[in-house]
Amino acid sequence: MKKIEHAIFHCPGISLKTRDAVKLRGYIGNLFKERSPLLHNHLEDGSLRYRYPLVQYKVVDKQPFIVGFEEGAGLLRELFVEIKELVIDGIIYPVSEKFIGSDTRYIGVDDQLHSYNFVTNWMALNEVNFKRFKNAAHSLERHEMLNKVLAGNILSMFKAFGYFEEKKVLIYTDVRGDHSNFKENKMLTFRGSFMANLYLPPLCGVGKAVSRGFGTIIEKGTPIVSYS
Numbered sequence: 001m002k003k004i005e006h007a008i009f010h011c012p013g014i015s016l017k018t019r020d021a022v023k024l025r026g027y028i029g030n031l032f033k034e035r036s037p038l039l040h041n042h043l044e045d046g047s048l049r050y051r052y053p054l055v056q057y058k059v060v061d062k063q064p065f066i067v068g069f070e071e072g073a074g075l076l077r078e079l080f081v082e083i084k085e086l087v088i089d090g091i092i093y094p095v096s097e098k099f100i101g102s103d104t105r106y107i108g109v110d111d112q113l114h115s116y117n118f119v120t121n122w123m124a125l126n127e128v129n130f131k132r133f134k135n136a137a138h139s140l141e142r143h144e145m146l147n148k149v150l151a152g153n154i155l156s157m158f159k160a161f162g163y164f165e166e167k168k169v170l171i172y173t174d175v176r177g178d179h180s181n182f183k184e185n186k187m188l189t190f191r192g193s194f195m196a197n198l199y200l201p202p203l204c205g206v207g208k209a210v211s212r213g214f215g216t217i218i219e220k221g222t223p224i225v226s227y228s
Helices: 018-031 071-082 127-134 139-160
Strands: 002-010 055-060 063-069 085-088 091-094 099-118 171-182 185-199 217-219
Touching: 002 071, 018 055, 018 063, 018 085, 055 071, 063 071, 071 099, 099 139, 127 139, 139 171, 139 185
Parallel strands: none
Antiparallel strands: 002 063, 002 099, 055 063, 085 091, 099 185, 099 217, 171 185
16 A cells, blocks of 8 residues: 545535536636646646646536645645635636645555445546447446456556555446536446445546546545545
């Protein structure tokens, strides 16, 4: 196991739509574009930063969240006082109430199984494995494929934190297909839950487009945020 820095910025008095997560990212990334490329996941030349995003934007239960990991957690702590409003689709939302929780969290294999919910849709499939999924002969094959994809998503996240898990990862998904709009296309995504023998940080994203709010998870039986 490994400990990582983790921070959650939360504005409970503002109500947004799930799809506004990408607009939240655009606003914050542009507002503080000189501070760090981590805020918009692009490099100085404008090209995409092809690594796990250390700052992620979510709308969960209609409330906006920004989640930071490692260097991204420190960045959120620096910006906390400076965020005084959000502008989404030209509408100004004064930030009259805001909270930040910051701590360290374990990642890695545990001796026990943990149950997690997807609180935003999981974008699991790329073009290649979408074709394999669609052409699978039966539901068991598709289920096993999703288990492997999710395990790969999580191990890739661990590698971004400089952690390489050597123990066996156990994953069991319980998801159903859904559709989400992504870059003006309708994409197959998944809702539901999974069990894993893993410690995972609250509100981390797994799969594709996590910086836009997809694939956000929370352990079952725990509050989305707690500042006690």
